[in-house]
Amino acid sequence: MASGFETEDDDDRGLISDRIRNALTDEIAAGTLAAGAALDEQQLADRFGASRTPVREALRQLAAGGLVELRARRGGVVARMTPERIMDMFETVAEIEAVCVRLATYRMTPLERSRLIELHELSRPIAESGDVDAYDNFNRQFHETIYHATHNGFLAEQAIAIRNRLNAFRRTQLRQGERLSRSRDEHEAIMQAIAEGDGEMASRRMRAHMLNAATSLSRFIEANKPA
Amino acid sequence: MASGFETEDDDDRGLISDRIRNALTDEIAAGTLAAGAALDEQQLADRFGASRTPVREALRQLAAGGLVELRARRGGVVARMTPERIMDMFETVAEIEAVCVRLATYRMTPLERSRLIELHELSRPIAESGDVDAYDNFNRQFHETIYHATHNGFLAEQAIAIRNRLNAFRRTQLRQGERLSRSRDEHEAIMQAIAEGDGEMASRRMRAHMLNAATSLSRFIEANKPA
């Protein structure tokens, strides 16, 4: 938002290793590369029309981000996520978000507060329209606004990193219509607590909000993964 | 603990890139490589008697861990930490630790509880002796025991990762004698809250405990960094 130089996001121009990293991230997120899939360096190099060197660098970066598991001299596989681990990640995100909203409540500037209120107001028509992608986009903005309002850059970075890491594994789904309006209602409750300056209350409501989303996903996984 | 094969930890045998990564991590942590120092690939390669390839991989991993900042085609420098950022990191650790101890209070098994009590008892003579290294070691065990008692593997990993990241920047210092006994007193208060099953109380006390440590470090930085 602040840095508006690049025409789009990143692709095509720049470092090959970055292009490969982004492409692999997207493919893992989209599910094109299934969890547990072996990542052959030469094969990937051929596919991207590059040599193994940038592929290796991309894989290392992905491994550092937790998307890929790398065993020495045995190559890499797309990180295999157990339902337990996904729940652990969701709980962690929920707790971190709860921390963020508490700090944000006590520290946000009037400008940040009005920006958040504005965002929240904008979400009403989106939730009513049922446009999941649009709501997803709004939702990310809403939460990231809160991260930054903590005035703790490191915490904000961590929150975004973990959130992205989780996003990469939720595939395309979690698109149950009724969840949208409930999500907005929960945001509403959080906004009210923020408005009252009650960080603890906002924190508890945020935690509940995130855990509701987790439960929703959990049900989806349960339903779609028989094994 | 479970895997007790290696004679020591890691060094000398195994992947060269890992050896370089570990060595650089240690040197950054020890302050041998000052913050902002340029990291020339060829120079490091020569120093470690290797080629640039493993050096590059090591640098990427360090960059992912936040110890090194890498700008495209401009090489890497040891991450420059502003006092603000260090405080942000400390606050983040404090909040995460607070989350951990709350969850741990509600979820720890009797075995984990007795292990923690045992550890805490052991710390009394260490704190009295004033052996900072020994107390440091105990302290790490104490906190990591709490992480694992959350029964959330992902959260525990995150907590350890952030804690390590912070450790790498505190140089050799923070060795003021009086801090030891105060630290143990604070642990005592946390243990009491855990014993009473009051996770919220334990959480608040843990947060205060960590912020005290941060303030202590902050004072040190203020005193030793004139610029």
Add this chain to the structure above:
DNA sequence: GACCTGTTTCTTGTATGCAAATTAGTCCTG
């Protein structure tokens, strides 16, 4: 027939070489 062992093959890890890009150094110009 099952299991162990030696060999082969494939993959990763490392080294070296080359090209592009950035930086610094110098020369010229205002």
Add this chain to the structure above:
DNA sequence: CAGGACTAATTTGCATACAAGAAACAGGTC
């Protein structure tokens, strides 16, 4: 003398080549 542009040198990014380890396979033995 200051500022800018061109050139040269250093450094990163990538490609290719080689070596070492691991997995797969075949053969033989119990």
